[in-house]
Structures are given as C-alpha cells and as structure tokens.
Amino acid sequence: MILSFWRYSHLALAVSSFIFILIASLTGIILAVEPVSNQLEVGLASEATSEVSLAQTLAALSNRYDEVLSVAVDENDLVKATVIDENGDFSEFYINPLTGEKTADLIESAPIYQFATNLHRSLFLKSIGRFFVGLASLLLFFISVSGIALIIRRQQGIKRFFARVLRDNFFQYYHVYLGRLSLIPIVIITLTGVYLSLLRFEVIPATSLSHDVDYENIQAEPKLATADFPIFNDIKLDELRTLEFPFSDDVEDYYLVSLQSKEVLVNQFTGEVLSELKYPFVDIASRWSIDLHTGRGSIFWSVILGLASISTLFFIYSGFAMTLRRRASRIKNKYKKNQAKYIILVGSESGSTIRFATILHQQLLAAGQKSYLAEMNRYSEFKKMEHLIVFAATYGVGEPPANAKKFEKRFTKFSSKNPYSFSVVGFGSLAYSNFCQYAFDVDKLLQTDSKAHRMLEPYTINNRSWEAFNQWVNQWGEHVGLDISVPQENPITQKRKKKQSFEVIEKTEACDSPDDTFTVTLKTDSFKFQSGDLLAVYPNDETHERLYSIGLNNRGEILLSIKRHSQGLCSNYINDLKVGEKLQASIVKNRDFHFPKRARKVLMISTGTGIAPFLGMMNHNHKKIETELMWGGRNEASFELYKEVIEGNLSRGYLSKYAPAYSRAQAEKLYVQHLVKRDAEQIAALLKAKGVIMICGSIAMQKEVTATLDIICRKANKKPLSYYQNKGQLKMDCY
Numbered sequence: 037m038i039l040s041f042w043r044y045s046h047l048a049l050a051v052s053s054f055i056f057i058l059i060a061s062l063t064g065i066i067l068a069v070e071p072v073s074n075q076l077e078v079g080l081a082s083e084a085t086s087e088v089s090l091a092q093t094l095a096a097l098s099n100r101y102d103e104v105l106s107v108a109v110d111e112n113d114l115v116k117a118t119v120i121d122e123n124g125d126f127s128e129f130y131i132n133p134l135t136g137e138k139t140a141d142l143i144e145s146a147p148i149y150q151f152a153t154n155l156h157r158s159l160f161l162k163s164i165g166r167f168f169v170g171l172a173s174l175l176l177f178f179i180s181v182s183g184i185a186l187i188i189r190r191q192q193g194i195k196r197f198f199a200r201v202l203r204d205n206f207f208q209y210y211h212v213y214l215g216r217l218s219l220i221p222i223v224i225i226t227l228t229g230v231y232l233s234l235l236r237f238e239v240i241p242a243t244s245l246s247h248d249v250d251y252e253n254i255q256a257e258p259k260l261a262t263a264d265f266p267i268f269n270d271i272k273l274d275e276l277r278t279l280e281f282p283f284s285d286d287v288e289d290y291y292l293v294s295l296q297s298k299e300v301l302v303n304q305f306t307g308e309v310l311s312e313l314k315y316p317f318v319d320i321a322s323r324w325s326i327d328l329h330t331g332r333g334s335i336f337w338s339v340i341l342g343l344a345s346i347s348t349l350f351f352i353y354s355g356f357a358m359t360l361r362r363r364a365s366r367i368k369n370k371y372k373k374n375q376a377k378y379i380i381l382v383g384s385e386s387g388s389t390i391r392f393a394t395i396l397h398q399q400l401l402a403a404g405q406k407s408y409l410a411e412m413n414r415y416s417e418f419k420k421m422e423h424l425i426v427f428a429a430t431y432g433v434g435e436p437p438a439n440a441k442k443f444e445k446r447f448t449k450f451s452s453k454n455p456y457s458f459s460v461v462g463f464g465s466l467a468y469s470n471f472c473q474y475a476f477d478v479d480k481l482l483q484t485d486s487k488a489h490r491m492l493e494p495y496t497i498n499n500r501s502w503e504a505f506n507q508w509v510n511q512w513g514e515h516v517g518l519d520i521s522v523p524q525e526n527p528i529t530q531k532r533k534k535k536q537s538f539e540v541i542e543k544t545e546a547c548d549s550p551d552d553t554f555t556v557t558l559k560t561d562s563f564k565f566q567s568g569d570l571l572a573v574y575p576n577d578e579t580h581e582r583l584y585s586i587g588l589n590n591r592g593e594i595l596l597s598i599k600r601h602s603q604g605l606c607s608n609y610i611n612d613l614k615v616g617e618k619l620q621a622s623i624v625k626n627r628d629f630h631f632p633k634r635a636r637k638v639l640m641i642s643t644g645t646g647i648a649p650f651l652g653m654m655n656h657n658h659k660k661i662e663t664e665l666m667w668g669g670r671n672e673a674s675f676e677l678y679k680e681v682i683e684g685n686l687s688r689g690y691l692s693k694y695a696p697a698y699s700r701a702q703a704e705k706l707y708v709q710h711l712v713k714r715d716a717e718q719i720a721a722l723l724k725a726k727g728v729i730m731i732c733g734s735i736a737m738q739k740e741v742t743a744t745l746d747i748i749c750r751k752a753n754k755k756p757l758s759y760y761q762n763k764g765q766l767k768m769d770c771y
C-alpha cells in the first residue's frame with residue numbers, strides 16, 4: 037500500500053506537470069550553456085581580488101575618465117565600470133581594476149538565450165506563465181520527494197540508498213541510478229525556482245533598506261580626495277557588489293556602496309560613513325537562489341545544472357515508457373468470476389507477470405475453457421473454481437508485489453466451498469537472495485486450505501524466461517488434461533536480438549569425453565562481448581534459442597563448454613557442427629556477471645560446463661587479481677577438457693589456486709559446497725575484505741553453495757549472505 041501511494045503520487049504529479057517540466061528541462065539545458073560560454077568569452081578580463089582596494093580602482097579610473105558613474109563586480113567576479121569618456125559618450129565595459137584600462141566589452145545575451153530565458157521564466161505568457169512555471173517547479177520538487185521514497189523502498193532501506201542497484205530492466209535501472217545522482221541538483225533547482233516565483237509574486241516580500249541619514253548635520257569639510265577615503269581603502273574589490281556615484285555635487289548626495297552583506301552610504305566630500313545597514317536574510321537568500329538556479333558565475337555548477345536537466349528529460353521518457361508497459365498489461369475478462377472453472381491470480385509490480393498470465397488466460401479461452409484472470413488483491417470466493425493458478429512475482433526482501441499485499445487477508449476471509457486444485461508459479465530473479473520467496477509463501481498458504489489440492493510443486497521462473505514458462509504450461513496442461521501450449525515465439529520480449537554468423541574454428545567431440553561434454557571455439561568480426569556474457573544460439577529455426585555462458589580465449593575468441601543431452605536440440609546441433617561451419621547466434625549482455633575490475637580477491641565456484649566463463653575471466657586477469665577456482669566434476673578425466681587452460685593460467689599467475697571437488701574420485705562424494713565449508717574461515721575473511729564470489733553452474737549446486745555461504749557469513753561475520761550480495765560481492769549465473 038505504501039509503495040502504491042508513492043508510486044501513484046509520483047506518476048500523477050509527473051503526468052500533471054509533464055509539459056511544463058519538459059519545456060523547463062529543454063530550456064534549462066540551453067540556459068546552462070550561457071554561463072559557461074560567458075565565462076569562456078570574458079576569460080581574459082580581470083577578476084576582482086582581495087589584493088586591490090576600491091580606492092585604488094577609483095584613483096585609476098579618475099585618471100582616465102572625465103566622469104565615472106558606477107563600478108561593479110559581476111557574478112563572474114569581473115570588474116566593470118560605467119563612465120562618460122572624453123567625447124561625452126556613455127559607455128560600460130570590463131576594466132583592469134589596477135589601471136582602469138578597458139579589458140573587454142560587456143557580453144550581450146545571444147537571442148537564443150533571451151528566447152530560452154523568456155520561455156523558461158514565463159512561457160511568453162507574462163504573469164500567468166510565471167505562475168505555471170513556479171507551480172511546475174513545486175510539482176517537480178514533490179516528484180523528487182516521492183522518487184526518494186520509491187528509491188528507499190526499492191533499495192530496501194534508507195541506509196542502502198546509495199548501495200548498488202540490481203538491474204531489472206533498462207528503464208527501471210537508469211531511472212533509479214540517474215535519479216540518485218541528480219537528486220540533489222534537482223531538489224536545489226526546484227526549491228530555488230519556487231523561491232524565486234514566490235519572490236516575484238511578492239508572497240515573500242521584496243526588501244529595501246531604509247537608511248536613516250542625519251541630513252541636518254552633514255558636513256562638506258574636511259574635504260578628502262576619493263582615493264583617500266578610509267572606507268574605500270578598507271573595502272577590497274572581492275567584497276564589492278556595486279558602487280554608485282553621487283548624482284550631483286550637493287552635500288546630501290552620497291556614494292551608495294553595496295557590499296556582499298551590507299549597504300553603506302558615504303559622504304562624497306569627507307568620506308564619512310553616513311549610514312550602514314546589513315542586508316536582510318531575504319536578500320541574501322535571493323542572491324543565492326539566483327546563483328544556484330542559473331549557475332551564473334560557476335562553470336562547474338552550470339554543467340551540473342545542464343546534466344540535471346538532461347536527466348530530467350530521461351526521467352520523463354523512461355517514466356512514461358514504464359507506465360505504458362504497465363498499462364499494456366491491463367486485465368480483460370470474457371466471463372464473470374463466478375462462471376469460470378479456471379481462476380488465474382496474478383501478483384505483479386511492474387506488469388510483466390500479468391502479461392504471462394494473460395497469455396495462459398488467452399490460451400484457455402482459445403481452448404474453449406472458462407477462464408477468469410484477476411489481481412491477487414481481488415481474491416474472493418469463486419463459485420465454479422476447479423483450478424486455481426497463481427502467478428506471483430517477488431519484490432522487496434522476498435515480499436509480495438503491490439497488487440498482492442492484501443491476498444493473505446482475503447484468502448483467510450473468503451473460503452472456497454468446493455474442492456479445487458492449485459499450482460503456483462513464481463516469477464523472480466536469481467540476482468536476489470530470496471529467489472521467488474513470495475511464490476513459496478503463497479504455496480504454503482494455499483496448502484492450509486482443506487479444500488485445496490496441490491497439483492504441481494511451486495515452479496520458479498528466472499528473469500521472465502520464456503523457455504521455462506513454456507515448459508511449465510506444457511507440464512500443467514498435461515496434468516489438467518488440456519492440450520494447450522504457448523506461442524513458440526516470445527511475444528513479451530518481441531525485441532529481437534541482432535543475430536550474426538559465428539564460425540567454428542576449434543572443437544572437441546562430446547563422444548571423446550566421459551561426461552558427454554565438449555568445447556567449441558567460435559569467431560566473429562563485429563560483436564563486442566566479455567567473459568560472462570551469454571551467447572543465444574538458434575539451432576535451426578528462428579524461434580528456439582539456447583543460452584550459453586561465454587568465456588574468451590587468449591585470442592579474444594568465444595569459448596563455450598557444452599554438455600550434450602541425448603534429446604537436446606541445441607547441444608546436438610552444435611556438437612554436429614564441423615570446423616569451418618557457421619552458426620547463427622547473438623550476444624546477450626550479462627553485466628552483473630562480469631569479472632570485477634577492482635576486487636582484491638575473487639573466488640569462482642562452478643560445476644561442469646559452468647566453468648566456461650571462468651576460463652575466459654582467468655585468461656584475461658592481466659592485473660593478476662588473486663583468484664581461486666573451485667570446480668566440481670566427476671573425476672580427473674572430466675577435468676582433461678580444461679586442464680591446459682587452467683595449468684597455463686596457474687603458471688602465468690592469472691589463477692592463484694585451483695581446488696577441485698571430484699565427486700566420484702573417492703568413496704565419499706565430494707562436492708563444491710564441501711570445499712566452501714572446509715574453507716569457511718578464508719571465505720568469511722574474503723567477503724570482509726571486499727572480495728567477490730562468483731557462482732556459475734546448476735541451480736541445485738547454487739542452492740547448496742549459497743546455503744553454506746549464508747551459514748558461514750552469519751556465523752563468522754554476523755551478517756547474512758544477502759548483505760554481501762546487495763553490495764555486489766556475490767555474482768551468480770546459474771541455470
């Protein structure tokens with residue numbers, strides 16, 4: 037519920053103000069360039085410093101010009117003067133404060149900046165426009181606040197606000213990632229924008245100082261030369277905002293000196309201070325607001341403001357892309373809830389699970405079955421229900437998604453009168469330590485109903501795998517006696533990966549290996565990839581793909597290790613390829629499973645063909661990061677396939693240690709989790725010292741190893757394994 041509130045607020049605010057924010061961001065980008073170009077343009081003009089006094093500058097100016105009207109220091113700290121020259125002409129320019137010499141003309145704002153300024157400030161609509169711009173600024177501030185709440189929730193706590201973001205999909209990832217980076221500038225831009233609007237509409241009253249001068253007793257004697265006024269000798273140029281000269285020779289007219297924090301009136305003949313008043317807070321705050329909002333005077337801050345504006349454009353785009361994706365997964369039903377025999381309930385946060393559920397729902401309808409699809413929060417009594425199917429994603433720390441939070445309560449409230457069968461499918465990601473936890477919780481809950489009969493064990497689907505979903509539908513169809521199947525081509529991730537030919541340049545034969553395993557080396561020209569990325573191979577048609585973990589050999593070619601399954605379409609297809617032949621495949625980036633660039637120590641754990649990415653990683657461990665490989669296979673003979681690479685890397689120092697766990701080499705079975713347990717102390721120390729553990733291989737092995745690691749972490753380091761996983765110290769790619 038909490039999440040929904042923030043999410044809907046975030047979205048509603050964004051929708052209601054998006055046009056204004058779009059205009060403000062676009063013009064903001066243009067306006068951020070102006071202070072930078074101004075500073076570069078007047079780069080040679082002299083700066084005001086604490087070395088030069090106002091008196092020195094005034095003396096220099098009076099030697100050069102007939103009449104001086106004012107001296108000012110601008111936001112770039114450059115000194116400018118307004119003078120009347122020998123021809124009686126009025127001019128304003130930058131000066132050298134020591135000589136009074138003109139150094140540069142004043143910069144005129146280019147038409148593009150004037151246009152952008154007007155649009156940015158008032159949309160060319162004067163007061164009404166200014167009002168909407170101010171309001172949009174306030175709304176953007178609230179969007180930022182609701183965004184902070186969403187990030188805290190997503191990152192599982194305020195303390196983890198800046199912890200690594202686990203990558204779910206492109207838009208979500210960068211929305212969060214950039215959101216955190218640009219948060220502070222955006223909050224500053226919005227608050228200062230609101231402040232300036234309040235000032236403009238006099239909600240915050242503008243201040244003017246009211247000096248109390250004793251005109252009765254003003255003296256014109258003793259007369260001093262301006263350059264000898266003690267106050268002008270005391271004022272250094274870096275303290276000055278402006279100095280306005282007296283209008284006339286009347287003794288009542290004075291010098292008006294604006295300093296950074298106060299305003300001073302100075303007798304034009306004697307140099308006596310007539311009045312001195314500090315600026316009120318509103319004035320100081322206004323100057324700060326203008327500087328912070330416009331970036332004037334600071335190239336660094338202008339660049340930050342420009343980047344924040346660009347990020348805002350990305351937030352608009354990615355935010356709407358995510359929303360459209362969610363809306364695309366709205367639920368439609370043909371039958372009423374009490375008419376349907378098949379009830380499909382779905383728990384989904386960002387909508388993808390709804391799309392899987394919809395596909396099953398449509399297949400059932402196409403097969404002439406009465407199916408009803410609903411969100412888990414809408415659970416109630418379904419009078420004709422015979423089969424309940426729950427598709428549940430997991431969020432937070434093994435928690436239900438937003439539209440399933442009320443499920444438990446409703447499930448205990450509404451009980452079914454008739455017996456029914458149920459099957460739970462969990463949607464999650466192995467990148468999280470509580471893989472599909474919520475689906476298991478739902479399965480447990482359903483088992484408490486005496487009318488319910490569990491037809492299938494909970495089935496888990498990692499990263500929206502279409503293949504896994506396909507398999508489950510077939511399995512479930514068989515159990516309920518329905519001939520249904522899902523489309524072969526994944527309609528959810530329609531975006532096709534770019535395919536290319538890969539040439540086989542080396543290969544071993546599965547039949548020569550005791551484990552029916554072989555390696556194949558492939559070459560391609562243009563794809564960029566790293567060890568740990570995946571190769572999606574298409575055996576004979578476009579629809580079936582199989583993913584293999586890539587290792588790079590010394591020449592930068594792809595090395596795959598594949599176990600041939602007797603019925604395996606893809607493994608047999610690759611095994612039958614001859615050197616020189618080509619296969620169609622594409623690269624799938626797997627950024628979360630790349631070799632860490634900065635870790636002090638790395639422990640690689642794998643079984644069977646899961647060794648492939650690690651072979652590649654060690655081949656390219658040029659920095660010689662201390663790296664150990666634990667590998668589980670049947671016996672020494674299984675190791676033969678990889679022996680040359682491993683021994684070569686051990687002797688080069690690219691691999692520090694190789695620890696095998698041969699399950700069948702001795703009477704008692706030895707698995708990698710036993711090695712992990714044996715080396716518990718070193719592993720706990722490795723994690724403490726910011727080392728990284730990488731796991732690749734079967735899911736069964738992954739479960740055993742992570743359970744053992746969790747015990748070690750809790751015992752030795754008093755922290756769960758998820759603590760290290762969240763810090764990016766545990767990387768997994770299991771299948």
Ligand SMILES: Cc1cc2nc3c(=O)[nH]c(=O)nc-3n(C[C@H](O)[C@H](O)[C@H](O)COP(=O)(O)O)c2cc1C
Pocket residue numbers: 190191204383384385386387388389390429430431432433434435437463464465466468469470471472473499500
């Ligand atoms: C913030 C966040 C937390 C997540 N937590 C888990 C988790 O604890 N366990 C898990 O298996 N998957 C977790 N996932 C992965 C999602 O369950 C998975 O991406 C799922 O396919 C999303 O389905 P949906 O699009 O229907 O919401 C998480 C994803 C995000 C963005």
